[in-house]
Amino acid sequence: MASTNSNLQAKILQLRTSFVKQLPKRLAEIEASIQQADSCAEYDERIMGDLFRAFHSLKGASSSFGFDGLADGAGMGEQLAQGLMNTKGVLNSSKSQMFNELLEQLRLEQEELEQMDLSVERPYRTSSFEMSQTNNNWQEQGAPLIYVCDDESEQVAHLDYQLSCFGYKIRRFTDVESFETSVLKQAPDAVVMDVHFPQSSIAGTETLRRVNEALGRQLPAIVLSGQDCFAGRLSAFRAGCRSYFTKPARPLELAAALDDLLKNKLVEPLRILIVDDEPDVAQYHSLILEDAGMLVEQVHEPSLVLDVLRNFSPDLILVDVYMPQCTGQELAGIIRMVPEYLGMPIIYLSSETDREKQFSAMRVGVEGFITKPVVPSELVSSVALRAERMRALRRLMTRDSLTGLFNHGTTKDVIDNVVGQIGRTKENLVMVMLDLDYFKKVNDKHGHLAGDQVLVALSRVLKHRLRGTDVIGRYGGEEFAILLRKISIEQAYELIDTLREDFSKIVFSTGTEQFTCTFSAGLSSYAHYSTVEELFAAADKALYQAKMDGRNRVNVDYKS
Numbered sequence: 001m002a003s004t005n006s007n008l009q010a011k012i013l014q015l016r017t018s019f020v021k022q023l024p025k026r027l028a029e030i031e032a033s034i035q036q037a038d039s040c041a042e043y044d045e046r047i048m049g050d051l052f053r054a055f056h057s058l059k060g061a062s063s064s065f066g067f068d069g070l071a072d073g074a075g076m077g078e079q080l081a082q083g084l085m086n087t088k089g090v091l092n093s094s095k096s097q098m099f100n101e102l103l104e105q106l107r108l109e110q111e112e113l114e115q116m117d118l119s120v121e122r123p124y125r126t127s128s129f130e131m132s133q134t135n136n137n138w139q140e141q142g143a144p145l146i147y148v149c150d151d152e153s154e155q156v157a158h159l160d161y162q163l164s165c166f167g168y169k170i171r172r173f174t175d176v177e178s179f180e181t182s183v184l185k186q187a188p189d190a191v192v193m194d195v196h197f198p199q200s201s202i203a204g205t206e207t208l209r210r211v212n213e214a215l216g217r218q219l220p221a222i223v224l225s226g227q228d229c230f231a232g233r234l235s236a237f238r239a240g241c242r243s244y245f246t247k248p249a250r251p252l253e254l255a256a257a258l259d260d261l262l263k264n265k266l267v268e269p270l271r272i273l274i275v276d277d278e279p280d281v282a283q284y285h286s287l288i289l290e291d292a293g294m295l296v297e298q299v300h301e302p303s304l305v306l307d308v309l310r311n312f313s314p315d316l317i318l319v320d321v322y323m324p325q326c327t328g329q330e331l332a333g334i335i336r337m338v339p340e341y342l343g344m345p346i347i348y349l350s351s352e353t354d355r356e357k358q359f360s361a362m363r364v365g366v367e368g369f370i371t372k373p374v375v376p377s378e379l380v381s382s383v384a385l386r387a388e389r390m391r392a393l394r395r396l397m398t399r400d401s402l403t404g405l406f407n408h409g410t411t412k413d414v415i416d417n418v419v420g421q422i423g424r425t426k427e428n429l430v431m432v433m434l435d436l437d438y439f440k441k442v443n444d445k446h447g448h449l450a451g452d453q454v455l456v457a458l459s460r461v462l463k464h465r466l467r468g469t470d471v472i473g474r475y476g477g478e479e480f481a482i483l484l485r486k487i488s489i490e491q492a493y494e495l496i497d498t499l500r501e502d503f504s505k506i507v508f509s510t511g512t513e514q515f516t517c518t519f520s521a522g523l524s525s526y527a528h529y530s531t532v533e534e535l536f537a538a539a540d541k542a543l544y545q546a547k548m549d550g551r552n553r554v555n556v557d558y559k560s
């Protein structure tokens with residue numbers, strides 16, 4: 001964290017330095033605006049508006065970077081210009097003198113800043129930059145590494161085999177010593193640990209406690225014990241474990257518990273779009289949010305926002321209020337005109353402190369107003385809170401509640417979107433229609449809950465084993481639609497066939513009975529079709545053929 005922090009401070013120093021370098025140019029522009037206003041015999045709304053915006057954005061940017069003196073001076077200029085706008089007044093000699101004196105004062109501030117050590121931060125910044133990352137992107141880091149340690153080698157082999165089907169990378173250990181040595185060499189993402197070993201009845205949990213101490217942090221761990229006894233549970237709790245399972249191990253439950261433990265890693269970072277005509281200010285806010293683990297995109301021209309929205313798909317938009325092309329209020333109104341962005345959270349980020357103006361800017365239905373200069377921790381928490389709420393709402397509307405995959409309608413929309421985006425580029429797309437075999441029998445024989453367990457397991461296999469850019473949806477009750485990207489039909493066949501084989505080996509349990517389940521799949525390649533409908537139909541036909549050919553198989557559409 002310390003290195004990330006110093007990295008961030010270095011980037012901020014760069015921004016502050018570049019801002020000070022640009023000051024003479026900005027002040028020259030303000031001077032030219034004053035002269036223009038001075039030469040007008042009548043009130044000119046455009047010229048006065050430009051002057052107001054120039055002072056306003058100088059105030060916002062300087063206060064963001066902690067240059068309070070400069071921000072105060074620019075604020076006075078902003079008020080003077082605002083007064084003239086309210087009364088539609090011209091620059092008389094006394095007003096003109098006031099502007100020129102102000103400009104003089106701003107130039108003195110500029111000279112002072114040019115001599116200053118810009119690396120000296122204001123005190124409120126430091127603590128908030130210590131905030132930890134909110135999440136990491138699992139897809140980028142590859143499959144989580146799990147260490148399974150149990151002195152019963154058969155148990156370890158069984159778990160290795162079953163958990164690997166879900167996409168975890170497993171390393172097996174049958175003694176605590178080699179486990180300890182390996183953890184200290186390379187810490188895993190999580191541990192599944194037995195309690196009882198030849199050394200002592202709690203050697204497993206004791207080892208966990210020791211390695212946690214040595215690492216200086218808590219390894220996410222699940223205890224898998226042969227005995228359901230108080231001493232075992234207590235030692236597990238003392239070793240920091242919050243999940244305790246008794247043998248025989250049920251891999252499905254273990255996989256679910258591992259998913260919970262690794263949840264933060266599975267969560268995609270929050271996506272934030274910043275619209276600000278000042279690139280340096282946008283960059284400053286972007287750094288703060290990125291430091292808290294968010295993914296940020298910047299737009300400096302409001303006219304580009306709708307295009308970026310389509311491609312970036314943010315969870316929240318931060319909008320500056322005063323921009324030369326249009327106001328933040330107008331931009332929010334334009335965004336709200338697009339039906340799919342009606343619920344998109346929009347927050348103004350502005351140095352506007354006038355309550356009346358803030359209130360009027362909120363009328364277009366924005367979520368809030370954050371005033372510059374921001375306190376980084378407050379910016380992060382208010383953005384995270386609203387963006388997460390948006391995610392939860394969006395999830396409810398677009399996801400299937402049992403499996404967490406896209407629901408029927410969304411799957412089709414997302415696939416349409418991807419196909420539309422790639423257009424005529426040569427990206428290889430493969431459509432997969434996948435359906436569980438004899439699933440009615442599973443329900444009839446083992447009950448609906450057991451059937452649900454199979455659906456959840458299959459969705460977990462798909463989520464973990466396919467790439468983040470692939471589209472996975474639950475298309476019908478026991479039918480799944482998948483769009484694989486950047487893959488040839490041959491590679492897609494290999495991939496889905498391996499999943500088919502692995503899935504068929506997962507052992508499900510009802511408590512009294514054990515059973516396995518299979519699926520069939522049909523594949524079609526976009527290279528041979530011109531519409532999404534044709535692509536779906538071809539994969540569906542190939543799936544039907546796989547069923548006809550005896551099920552538990554993958555069939556490729558004949559054109560592919």
Ligand SMILES: Nc1nc2c(ncn2[C@@H]2O[C@H](COP(=O)(O)OP(=O)(O)OP(=O)(O)O)[C@@H](O)[C@H]2O)c(=O)[nH]1
Nearest residue numbers: 435436437438439440441443448449451452477478
């Ligand atoms: N447990 C459970 N079952 C579901 C769910 N949605 C659909 N099903 C069941 O899935 C079964 C689908 O049966 P069929 O369409 O006859 O297909 P099948 O038995 O899988 O046979 P083939 O597809 O021909 O191999 C029905 O029994 C549905 O009740 C669900 O959410 N949970």
